[in-house]
Amino acid sequence: MYETLYHTEDLSQYSFLVTGGAGFIGSNIVEYLLKYGAGKVRVLDNFSTGSHANIEEFKANPAFELLEGDIRDLETCRKALNGIDYVSHQAALGSVPRSINDPITSNDVNVSGFLNMLVAARDAGVKQMVYAASSSTYGDHPGLPKVEDKIGKPLSPYAITKYVNELYGDVFSKTYDFHTIGLRYFNVFGPKQNPKGPYAAVIPLFIESALKGESPFINGDGETSRDFTFVENAVQANIKAMLATDITQHEVVNIAFGERTTLNQLWNKISEIAGVSISPQYREERKGDVKHSLADISKASRIINYSPLLSVLEGLVIAANWYRNSASK
Numbered sequence: 001m002y003e004t005l006y007h008t009e010d011l012s013q014y015s016f017l018v019t020g021g022a023g024f025i026g027s028n029i030v031e032y033l034l035k036y037g038a039g040k041v042r043v044l045d046n047f048s049t050g051s052h053a054n055i056e057e058f059k060a061n062p063a064f065e066l067l068e069g070d071i072r073d074l075e076t077c078r079k080a081l082n083g084i085d086y087v088s089h090q091a092a093l094g095s096v097p098r099s100i101n102d103p104i105t106s107n108d109v110n111v112s113g114f115l116n117m118l119v120a121a122r123d124a125g126v127k128q129m130v131y132a133a134s135s136s137t138y139g140d141h142p143g144l145p146k147v148e149d150k151i152g153k154p155l156s157p158y159a160i161t162k163y164v165n166e167l168y169g170d171v172f173s174k175t176y177d178f179h180t181i182g183l184r185y186f187n188v189f190g191p192k193q194n195p196k197g198p199y200a201a202v203i204p205l206f207i208e209s210a211l212k213g214e215s216p217f218i219n220g221d222g223e224t225s226r227d228f229t230f231v232e233n234a235v236q237a238n239i240k241a242m243l244a245t246d247i248t249q250h251e252v253v254n255i256a257f258g259e260r261t262t263l264n265q266l267w268n269k270i271s272e273i274a275g276v277s278i279s280p281q282y283r284e285e286r287k288g289d290v291k292h293s294l295a296d297i298s299k300a301s302r303i304i305n306y307s308p309l310l311s312v313l314e315g316l317v318i319a320a321n322w323y324r325n326s327a328s329k
């Protein structure tokens with residue numbers, strides 16, 4: 001998608017597994033790996049929230065392999081890890097409201113599925129496993145900006161599942177010397193994020209509304225703020241974390257841009273890009289949501305040399321173009 005290199009290694013000698021590779025963030029990671037000549041890129045996905053459309057363009061590439069299966073099955077995870085050097089584990093059920101409606105399935109996928117992947121990756125002796133953690137782990141901690149070691153109580157079943165991932169990561173490091181890296185993403189957005197369905201995220205919803213000339217809903221007064229992160233920055237974090245050579249313990253790092261945008265500001269930016277002037281409709285705040293979020297990204301910079309390149313505005317322009325083009329197809 002972009003021309004920036006985040007690695008110096010020759011990727012052709014390595015095989016990668018991206019779980020959830022048919023999803024939003026996963027398919028963007030796959031795109032980078034294939035573009036820069038990875039020897040093998042295997043995707044494990046059960047297509048529960050991902051789509052074939054997200055990976056269609058990769059299917060003709062001989063380095064690409066698709067394994068349709070579920071991380072809730074340990075044998076499937078073992079099969080997926082056969083011959084793999086590096087793992088980017090993205091498969092999970094996202095969305096706070098989804099986990100409030102169905103905590104059992106979120107827990108099965110995000111906790112039991114995660115543990116299966118951890119055990120299988122440890123046993124397969126992979127060089128590095130990186131996994132998608134979440135800023136929801138900060139829960140009710142009021143501090144801003146968020147620093148990795150100061151967390152509060154989780155505010156949703158989803159947040160619990162993501163925190164449990166980190167606890168397992170820590171214990172596997174201490175008890176089996178298997179050191180993984182958790183990337184605490186802060187509201188990632190960009191091409192291939194699903195704008196449809198009850199659990200769609202705010203940016204694709206806003207962009208869809210703006211492109212259709214409709215008024216969006218804003219939960220609360222619009223002063224809720226987030227550290228919105230363009231997906232290319234999350235791709236960078238995954239590539240750099242997978243290839244990091246000096247990881248000697250479990251690490252958790254914030255992955256964000258490091259800037260706060262309120263929902264009102266976000267809608268203004270998106271309407272400007274789309275060339276519309278429409279007032280949003282305000283409704284009740286959602287349960288489980290935190291009011292403000294902003295990341296301190298200095299640890300990620302130190303541990304994996306993370307340095308986000310694309311700002312929220314640059315990302316919004318790229319994302320809006322992508323949604324405009326995919327609507328016209």
Ligand SMILES: NC(=O)c1ccc[n+]([C@@H]2O[C@H](COP(=O)([O-])OP(=O)(O)OC[C@H]3O[C@@H](n4cnc5c(N)ncnc54)[C@H](O)[C@@H]3O)[C@@H](O)[C@H]2O)c1
Nearest residue numbers: 020022023024025046047048049050070071091092132188
């Ligand atoms: N998008 C964000 O802002 C954000 C923020 C914090 C954390 N995360 C985490 O990042 C990861 C990727 O999120 P995303 O936004 O790309 O979501 P997504 O829903 O687009 O991708 C998740 C992928 O995992 C697959 N999957 C789900 N359950 C599975 C199972 N049981 N077995 C195999 N595959 C399964 C889905 O089909 C989908 O392709 C998730 O772990 C999510 O919790 C995302």
